[in-house]
Amino acid sequence: MQTIKYTFIGPIRQALTMARLPQKGALKDEQLHVIQEAGILIKNEEIYEIGPYWDLYPEAQSIGAEMVNLKGDFVALPGFIDCHTHICFGGSRSKDYAMRNAGVSYLEIAKAGGGIWDTVTQTRKASLEKLAQLTVKRANRHLKDGITTIEVKSGYGLSVEDELKMLRAIKLANENTTADLIPTCLAAHIPPKDFQGTLRDYLKKIAEEVFSILKEEGLANRIDAFIEDTAFAPEDINSYFQKAKEIGFDITVHADQFHTGGSQVAVDFDAISADHLEASGDKEIELLANSDTISVALPGASMGLGVAYTPARKLLDAGASLAIASDWNPGSAPMGDLLMQASVLGTFEKLSNAEVLAGITCRAAAALNLADRGTLEIGKLADLIFFPTDDYREITYQQGKLKPSIVYKNGRLV
Numbered sequence: 001m002q003t004i005k006y007t008f009i010g011p012i013r014q015a016l017t018m019a020r021l022p023q024k025g026a027l028k029d030e031q032l033h034v035i036q037e038a039g040i041l042i043k044n045e046e047i048y049e050i051g052p053y054w055d056l057y058p059e060a061q062s063i064g065a066e067m068v069n070l071k072g073d074f075v076a077l078p079g080f081i082d083c084h085t086h087i088c089f090g091g092s093r094s095k096d097y098a099m100r101n102a103g104v105s106y107l108e109i110a111k112a113g114g115g116i117w118d119t120v121t122q123t124r125k126a127s128l129e130k131l132a133q134l135t136v137k138r139a140n141r142h143l144k145d146g147i148t149t150i151e152v153k154s155g156y157g158l159s160v161e162d163e164l165k166m167l168r169a170i171k172l173a174n175e176n177t178t179a180d181l182i183p184t185c186l187a188a189h190i191p192p193k194d195f196q197g198t199l200r201d202y203l204k205k206i207a208e209e210v211f212s213i214l215k216e217e218g219l220a221n222r223i224d225a226f227i228e229d230t231a232f233a234p235e236d237i238n239s240y241f242q243k244a245k246e247i248g249f250d251i252t253v254h255a256d257q258f259h260t261g262g263s264q265v266a267v268d269f270d271a272i273s274a275d276h277l278e279a280s281g282d283k284e285i286e287l288l289a290n291s292d293t294i295s296v297a298l299p300g301a302s303m304g305l306g307v308a309y310t311p312a313r314k315l316l317d318a319g320a321s322l323a324i325a326s327d328w329n330p331g332s333a334p335m336g337d338l339l340m341q342a343s344v345l346g347t348f349e350k351l352s353n354a355e356v357l358a359g360i361t362c363r364a365a366a367a368l369n370l371a372d373r374g375t376l377e378i379g380k381l382a383d384l385i386f387f388p389t390d391d392y393r394e395i396t397y398q399q400g401k402l403k404p405s406i407v408y409k410n411g412r413l414v
Contacts, residue, residue: 002044007411008060009068010039011053013390015076017376018361024289024321027354034392040076041065042382045410050376070406073390077357078376079148079383079409081364082338084275084296084325086153086186087138088131088170091122093330097304106305106332107258110230116156116190119330123156123166131169136177138328138336143179143414146385146404147338150179151325151368153224155186159195160209163187167219178409182368184252185214188225188232188240199232203240211247222272226254227262234265241269250369256280257301267291273323273367277310278302285311289318294367296323297359299345300333312349323367324359340400353396382411 015038021031039053041060049056060067096114100106109115123131135152142150152170157163167183174181187206195202214220223244225237231254241251251269255262257276263284266274274288275296288295297310316322324345328336335341338360346356365374373381386406387395395402407414 005044006048006060006063006065007042007068008039008056008065009042009384010056010070012038012040012070012076012386013073014038014392015040015050015376016357016392017050018078018358019375019377021354021358021362023363023366025319026316027352027358029352029354032354038076040376040382040384042408042411045382047376047378047380047382049378070386072388074386074406075389075392075395076376076384076386077392078361078374078380079385079407080146080338080360081149081368081370081374082142082147082326082328082360083151083273083323083364083367084153084298084327085151085336086155086327086329087150087336088135088152088154088166088173089119089123089156089330090126090131090134091119091330093118093334096331097334100305107230115331117193119156120158120192124162128165128169128172131166132172132176135170135173135181139173139177139179139181142336142338143177143407143409145337145339146407148179148383148385148407148409149182149365149368149370149373151182151184153184153186154220155189155224158187158189158192160205163206163210164213164219167214168217171217171219178412178414182222182370183220184222184224185210185220186224186226188237190226190231199236200239203232203236207240207243211244211249215247221250222252223249224252224254227265228254228257229259234261237265241265245269256284260284263288266293272369275325276301277315278308280311280315285314285318285320288315289320294321294323294363296325296367297345298325298327298333299341300335300337301327303341303344304332304334309345309348312345312351316351316355321363321366322355322359323364324356325364337400339395339403343396343399346396347399353393356396382408384408
């Protein structure tokens, strides 16, 4: 029988619950539910009560809660959620970055043997244990910055054996970090150069030989694909996604990064999310806004490649749901600073604080199909982060330089 432990934290100058917000469309800061001088009572791993500190104080005392008295000013938020990363990889692509800054395009680098295939080569050389260690190191850096849930993709294996190695490494990493790692199979990242056969032959092989193992070993419940001129065309991916849906996988799509077409695939297959969208135009924006597919902006990729940002303002105004993720990867988005990237996206796209913070909390949770986190509400996971300030607006104002100084994951102090 589990021992019941109560923890009472406060007083908190402001608690932004991120609750009561619509899942789709534009948000104004006036819609934020802010509890002034708040207290949060935790029962084991979940939020038991949240409200004014002195209203909850007698109950906390009467049940023998551990009293965590905060000294100074703090703003509390749900733990941040990064719903799109590639932090399981080997090697570095600093050479690619230098070439891009010297004027060579991302696609030209890829065609010359750099790009994703370079990381594939280095990742294949790394052992499962080494990949797990690297993933834990990166996840722990994220955790220190208040990111308590991290999606992690495969996609640098591009063979049955190496994709499974990556996903097993992600599973091992998840057992060795306090953060929650949410695995995604991205075996359809780019066409493997060493595969003997057509693109459809490769996808058929992955579907037949990998999908069942993912279910048997609990390696992933999400299937992703990169729809792009240098990756997979919509007509290539249809049977692959259809097979995935029949088995019961959630679908997500790398869509509209350089060319359009991917968002249509995402909507056609009722994908949980369509990620990137830098090339999306009015047609794609309307399509996404009229669907249940969540749009995921990846400002880190725009910074890394020097290209336009996802049209976040237009998506929100059209009625879409917008999450924001780091795309942390060795090539196009090597920085991996979610809060800084989200804050800068807010500046360029004129996003409210509510829209930015929802994009990395409640709406990011929805992009991962997770209903147990993303808000500070009774019954939700006690993933809590505390910023040393008395005004939540300082968080985006300081553009990522203000970091949380206290992080709780599943009710435990990290």
